[in-house]
Amino acid sequence: MSDPTLLAIDQGTTSSRAMIFSNQGNVLAAQQKELTLYYPHKGWVEQDPTELWQDTLWACKSVLQHSNNVASIGITNQRETTIIWDRATGEPIYNAIVWQDRRTADFCQQLKTAGHEAMISTRTGLLLDPYFSATKILWILDNIKGARQKAEAGELAFGTVDSWLLWNLTNGAVHATDATNAARTLLFNIVTQCWDDELLKLFDIPRSLLPQVNDNVSDFGYTSKSLFGKEIPIGAMVGDQQAALIGQACFNQGMVKATYGTGCFALINIGGQFRESKSGMLTTIAYRLNGETTYAIEGSIFSAGSAIQWLRDGLGLFANAAQSEALATSVPDNNGVYFVPAFSGLGAPHWNPHARATISGLTRESTAAHITRAALEAQAYQTLDLLAAMQADSQHNPEVIRADGGLMANEFVCQFVADMLEKPVEIPQHTETTAKGAAYLAGLHAGIYSGLNEISDAWHCHRRYEPSMNSSTRNALYDGWKEAIAPLLNSP
Numbered sequence: 001m002s003d004p005t006l007l008a009i010d011q012g013t014t015s016s017r018a019m020i021f022s023n024q025g026n027v028l029a030a031q032q033k034e035l036t037l038y039y040p041h042k043g044w045v046e047q048d049p050t051e052l053w054q055d056t057l058w059a060c061k062s063v064l065q066h067s068n069n070v071a072s073i074g075i076t077n078q079r080e081t082t083i084i085w086d087r088a089t090g091e092p093i094y095n096a097i098v099w100q101d102r103r104t105a106d107f108c109q110q111l112k113t114a115g116h117e118a119m120i121s122t123r124t125g126l127l128l129d130p131y132f133s134a135t136k137i138l139w140i141l142d143n144i145k146g147a148r149q150k151a152e153a154g155e156l157a158f159g160t161v162d163s164w165l166l167w168n169l170t171n172g173a174v175h176a177t178d179a180t181n182a183a184r185t186l187l188f189n190i191v192t193q194c195w196d197d198e199l200l201k202l203f204d205i206p207r208s209l210l211p212q213v214n215d216n217v218s219d220f221g222y223t224s225k226s227l228f229g230k231e232i233p234i235g236a237m238v239g240d241q242q243a244a245l246i247g248q249a250c251f252n253q254g255m256v257k258a259t260y261g262t263g264c265f266a267l268i269n270i271g272g273q274f275r276e277s278k279s280g281m282l283t284t285i286a287y288r289l290n291g292e293t294t295y296a297i298e299g300s301i302f303s304a305g306s307a308i309q310w311l312r313d314g315l316g317l318f319a320n321a322a323q324s325e326a327l328a329t330s331v332p333d334n335n336g337v338y339f340v341p342a343f344s345g346l347g348a349p350h351w352n353p354h355a356r357a358t359i360s361g362l363t364r365e366s367t368a369a370h371i372t373r374a375a376l377e378a379q380a381y382q383t384l385d386l387l388a389a390m391q392a393d394s395q396h397n398p399e400v401i402r403a404d405g406g407l408m409a410n411e412f413v414c415q416f417v418a419d420m421l422e423k424p425v426e427i428p429q430h431t432e433t434t435a436k437g438a439a440y441l442a443g444l445h446a447g448i449y450s451g452l453n454e455i456s457d458a459w460h461c462h463r464r465y466e467p468s469m470n471s472s473t474r475n476a477l478y479d480g481w482k483e484a485i486a487p488l489l490n491s492p
Helices: 049-064 105-113 117-124 133-143 147-152 161-169 197-203 240-247 305-313 323-328 368-394 411-421 433-446 452-457 471-488
Strands: 005-011 015-021 027-034 070-077 083-086 156-159 176-178 212-214 234-239 256-260 264-271 282-289 292-301 338-340 358-360 401-404 425-428 461-465
Touching: 005 049, 005 161, 005 433, 015 049, 015 433, 027 049, 049 161, 070 161, 070 240, 070 433, 083 133, 083 147, 083 161, 105 133, 117 197, 133 147, 133 197, 147 156, 156 161, 161 176, 161 234, 176 234, 234 240, 234 433, 240 256, 240 264, 240 282, 240 292, 240 433, 256 368, 256 433, 264 282, 264 368, 292 368, 305 323, 305 368, 323 368, 323 411, 338 368, 338 471, 358 471, 368 411, 368 471, 401 411, 411 425, 411 461, 411 471
Parallel strands: 005 070, 070 234, 176 212, 256 401, 401 425
Antiparallel strands: 005 015, 015 027, 083 156, 256 264, 264 292, 282 292, 338 358, 425 461
16 A cells, blocks of 8 residues: 545636645645636635635646545635535525625625624624625525525535535535635624624624634545545645645744735734734634634735736736746836735725726836836835735844745745845745645644644745845835825725
């Protein structure tokens, strides 16, 4: 019998991926398929849940050809994205409403005006924003014919993407989620660790819709034999940003990871005590193992890699993302150009869902290179905004930032982040940290790893970027950013 392996399902915003890891944490096989995003109206973002599942199934079948001894499956997923389906047929009643979707912004503002946000924050650690699942659920129930009646009759199921995949993997046998995904719905009390009756009442959501909430490492059931020819245990589920925190082995208080994918998400481990943010950040569950919760302060930037993708696909400034670095470094500076990539509004710490992307400081001397450089520089400015708020909330001054995600293949971005944050940036030896985090948790379930210390020992730095910019240049650049973003902070 060959050594046991681990299957990580990494279902993201733009692709569905499956990876096989060895018990030493090495990638043995990987397969992915790009996922289509739909924009039916301004500010709306949707996906086809059936396509999402079928692409994931295809990726799993592809990589399982390389291993016949999978000990456990770990699922990690784009968070907040909302799916409601019929329990009897398993068919979605509407498209998946993606986390980036802003259609409920006005309703969130109504709840804020009515004074509900303080109560919500003390229970969920979150703010009132269309980013989270609750108002998406409400929109589906109130806008899809017959949905509310069926929901109140217990005929429908809600899930974030992890729950949807689990339901399909188990052929409808298990309707469950994990604490990190539940924590992103605006319905889960992260202090008492349960669905909150007052929040359910506020959002008018029937409890019967909701999945069971498990630890990140738990018995989530088995895959249906009809899918892969045998039953495989599903031992872990975790939201993608928390998976990256685990993959980066940020298990001590004050450790920070930043993931630069479609958006940028930075988390700082704050330990076992809930602490509500006072700086426009989110408090969330980092992980829950053996019934013990570890919390994190999180900052969410909605557009990071997606801004570079827009320059490629929308404006045609370069043919592939890798060319953006060469274009940006072909000029000595940004020539006063600033790009605020608020395509889906501004996230932390500003929280303006109505803001829209801007490019400012353009002159006749401005070129595609300056605009591209400004888009890459924006990642560092946005991260600095987050870090300042994180430090205020957590009372920790991190010594180093562990970074991952597709943009970290861009050396210019890595160095510029280190310069603006005035902190070293460490890139791990294995960059697939989100999938690896899910695999590590599955490995805990299977007994392949003994605990978090063993996972920490397996983390290795591949490259470290030291800050080298002088303070006057840094301050001038950041002042320009603050001037560029100021008009968006209170835009209607």
